[in-house]
Amino acid sequence: MNCGDEILLREGVPTDLHAIAQLERASFADPWPRxxxxxxxQVDRLRRPLVAENDGTVVGFLMAWSVADELHVINIAVDEGWRRRGIGTRLLEAAIDAGRGEGSVLATLEVRAGNLPARAFYQRHGFLETGLRRRYYQDGEDAVIMTRRL
Ligand SMILES: CC(C)(COP(=O)(O)OP(=O)(O)OC[C@H]1O[C@@H](n2cnc3c(N)ncnc32)[C@H](O)[C@@H]1OP(=O)(O)O)[C@@H](O)C(=O)NCCC(=O)NCCS
Known part of the structure; x- marks a missing residue:
């Protein structure tokens, strides 16, 4: 799918690992291990990885699980130099469209309570804060549960 002049969205593949691991380290204090x-x-029954590319360089990614009739957004990051240019929106909407196509009726995710930019991003996309998991993260920070009906 081509999403404009500069950014191409495509399925994530194992050879994206190096670029994604770099983005992950640059974006999170507690990056996921490689x-x-x-x-x-791995695209399988559950997983729906997406990457955003500019001229062959990965500038964003999103990982989601399709579980029964729910889409779980489990990880999203955009290169700092590319933020606030709609790439996160494109990734999220593409994942949601795909989820809808597979019968998802709800999108759900957890976000660090202190991650105000991400909470604002999801709110902008119609997610509501529907719960709290206390001390969910290893460092003791709470997770806010956000959901959007699809
Ligand atoms: C969250 C993230 C993926 C958003 O990606 P992005 O490409 O910058 O998002 P978009 O440009 O599509 O933003 C769409 C809207 O979301 C909201 N938003 C995005 N970033 C925001 C910020 N830093 N502060 C407040 N609102 C923000 C705005 O309403 C924005 O629209 P606007 O730019 O017209 O005001 C990006 O900030 C990121 O990679 N953060 C670090 C990793 C992270 O925290 N991921 C979430 C883990 S749960």
Whole structure:
């Protein structure tokens, strides 16, 4: 799928691991280990990885699970230099469209309570804050549960 002049969205594949691991490290204080990222780059019954590319360079990715009639967004990051240019939106909407196509009726995710930019991003996309998992992360931070009916 071509999403404009500069950015191409496509399915993530195992050879994207290096670029995704770099983005993950640059974006999160507690990045996922490479093995965990690699596991998410297998397209299978559950997993729906997506990457955003500019001129052959990965500038964003999204990982989601399709579980029964729910889409679980489990990881998303955009290169810092490319943020606020709609790439996160394109990734999220593409995942949601795909989920809808597979019968998902709800999208759900967890986000660090202190990650206000991400909470604002999801709210902008119609997600509501529907719950809290206390001390969900290893460092003791709470997770906010956000959901959107599809
Ligand atoms: C969250 C993230 C993926 C958003 O990607 P993005 O490409 O910058 O998002 P978009 O440009 O599509 O933003 C769409 C809207 O979301 C909201 N938004 C995005 N970033 C925001 C920020 N830093 N502060 C407030 N609102 C924000 C805005 O409403 C924005 O629209 P606008 O730019 O017209 O105001 C990106 O900030 C990121 O990679 N963050 C680090 C990793 C992370 O925290 N991931 C989430 C884990 S749960």
């Amino acid at each position: 093995e965990a990222l690699l596991a998410e780059l």
